Amino acid sequence: MYSLLIVDDENIIRKGLRVIIDDLGFSFREVVEAENGVQALAIYEKHKPDIIIVDIQMPHMDGIEFLKKIRDIGADSRVIIFSGYSEFEYAREAIRFKVTEYLLKPIKRQDLEAALKRALDDLDQEKGTEELPPGSLSETDGNMLKDMLLSAGGSDEVFQMFLSERRIEMPCPHFIILYAQFTHLQLFSDAGQGSILPATMLGSKLVAMFPQVLSVPHVKNSVISIINIKKGDGLRELRASLNEMNEYLREKGLRVNWGVSGISSKSVPLYTLFRQAKAAFMEKLVYGEGNIYFADELPKLADRLHFNESDITQMISMLRMMDTGRLEVFINQRCNETSIKGMVTVKEYQDKLCSLLIQVGSGINGSEKAAVFMANNIYQFVEELEECTSLPAANKRFIDTLVLISTYDHKEGTKSGDNKSIALVKLFIQKNFHKVINLDMLANQVSMNPSYFSVLFKKEEGISLTDYIVNVRINKAMEYLIDPQFKVYEVATKTGFNDEKYFSKVFKKNVGITPKEYKEKSIFHM
Structure with missing residues (x-):
């Protein structure tokens, strides 16, 4: 497995990127952080990360200067650089320092995912097939396994061929699929492993408990594991081991929802087993979180929920x-x-x-x-x-x-003319909250006198037009602030507040805390 360095001057952005990367299903041997180029240079010399994600504008030493220095000492890390639109020309300069690729803010999840996949594939090709820790797969093999799990093409025959080509032995003739998801995205400290993501830790723990385990990280801080077991006592042993693991995690303050498939057979494809595990996992809605649910124990399907x-x-x-x-x-x-x-x-x-x-x-x-x-x-x-x-x-x-x-x-609704006019204006505000909006503009949308429309809106909605616009913008701002990739000043611009200080003042008045406090609170309670 490879290591990753994230460099950004805002702690919330660094933590947010870690959450997104884990959410996308990537797993790294080690993830380290730096808040500027000077700190990143010292960390690089100690850890020699395989992949670096770095912002351009930072205090003390910016991203470009940092790249120049590590290239001067022979660094061959894959580098993903990100930059605001106003810095685009500046970002192009990074090409001289062998940047793998650069991304423009706001970073789209699919762009970050594609960039990381290309970097990992490049590393795989360069380093070849090195010996991996038990239960671990290369990024490419992990993606292939997930494809078999998530699509109908993953037959038992295809899976056995996958194992044979990679010389992976299954000592026991049967296996189950385990789907485990942590209820919160957070970091976990474990002796000898440092600060790691829980899904990564869980995979390594399972490897130590069963004859053969193949684990791949999945979305939403979850992990999919194929666990080799005996058909007879194996399921009972599995239950005991998972209960033991569950208690260990609870002591660490972590809560996991577990879904376990039925036992494999040649006629049942991986895709079906995975769906069984996910169906068992969903029983948390009825029986509560933090428990282990087995597909074989689910009630028989019956159309009891009939709507005529x-x-x-x-x-x-x-x-x-x-x-x-x-x-x-x-x-x-x-x-x-x-x-x-x-x-x-x-x-x-x-x-x-x-x-x-x-x-x-x-x-x-x-x-x-x-x-x-x-x-x-x-x-x-x-x-x-x-x-x-x-x-x-x-x-x-x-x-x-x-x-x-x-x-x-x-x-196409059938509401009265006035109510329909208000609905149209509200829809206009929802679509254009990020732009300059005034009373004359809104009244013009429905061909009404501005003064009359202002009075009508407050009468029907119980709130002034100005306050309604502010509420829409604040609600949108709260959505953006939860996204780790956006900084506070960027959220202000995206929601129609051209001044960051004014945005903070209005936000605190309506929410009770500043945007920065809200962002920090949200990122650690996702």
């Missing part, structure tokens, strides 16, 4: 009236622990919600646009459900998505 045409009609009516309170009561009565616990799997519940989204969406305003919109985003909705920690929270996410669908096609 009358139910669909009622839900559409509630959405058109925007009666979300009654809708929430309706859903919670139908989807609760009594109706699900021991009756159906959470996976069936999840599938039923996805089906309902399409059915209800196609009925709103007599249009299929909302249904198409939801169909194109169904994967994102499923991911959001996986982040929920209880049935009420999952139901609330479902209702929020239904409301999103109902407003998607808002222009």
Whole structure:
């Protein structure tokens, strides 16, 4: 495995990049940090990192000067440099110092992922197939294994060929797939290993407990492990070992949700086993977090969550009236622990919600646009459900998505003229919050007198137009601040506040803490 150095003058950016990198499924032997070029140079000489991610503008010694110095002493690290748009020409100078590639802020997750993959592939090709620690795979092999797990093409025959080509032995004839996810993204300190990410630590612990384990990091601080076991007593031994591991992690203040597949057979592909593990993992919504769930113990699938045409009609009516309170009561009565616990799997519940989204969406305003919109985003909705920690929270996410669908096609609604005008202006603000907005501009959108529209808006919404715009901007700012790659001054610009000090003042007035405090609080509670 390779090592990584992250260089940026803001601690929150460095920690944020670590979280994103782990979230993307990358695993490094060691990750070290530096807050400027001077510190980075000293760290480089001690650790000799394989990959370096560095910002350009930093105090004491900037990124360009740092690169020049390490190249002068013969460094061959792969370097990914990032820079703001205003520094683009400055960033091009870095090419002279053999920068692998540079990324422009705001850094897109897919761009960072692609850049890291290229750097790792380049290192793999240069260093060849070095001997790896037990249970570890090269980045390329790890990605191949994940492809087999996540796609229908991962048959037992293909998997056995994968093992044979890499001379990986499975001492026992059977295996299970374990899906484990930590509830919070954080660092973990362990004797002899320093500060590492929990998913990385978990993989190494499992290797020490079973005859053969192949572990690959996955999204959201999770790890997928293929564990070699005996068919008879193996499952009992597995349960005992995982319970022991779970207790160890709890003592360390870490909480993990576990899902365990059924036992492998030649007729069952990896993809099916992985889905079994994920289905077991989702039982956390009913039975709570921090437990181990086995696919073989899930209730038998039965269509107990039936919604008929009358139910669909009622839900559409509630959405058109925007009666979300009654809708929430309706859903919670139908989807609760009594109706699900021991009756159906959470996976069936999840599938039923996805089906309902399409059915209800196609009925709103007599249009299929909302249904198409939801169909194109169904994967994102499923991911959001996986982040929920209880049935009420999952139901609330479902209702929020239904409301999103109902407003998607808002222009075809049947509300009164004044209400429709207000809705159109609110939609305009949601889309243009980052631009200069004033009363005359908004009133012009709906062909109304500015003074009359201002009074009408406050009467209907219970809040002044100015305060509404501020609320939209602050809510958007809170979303951006959670993203580790954005600095506070960048968030101010992205949300329509041209002055960082004024942004901080308004933010604290509305939220109670400064943007910087909010950012630091959020990043360690993701």
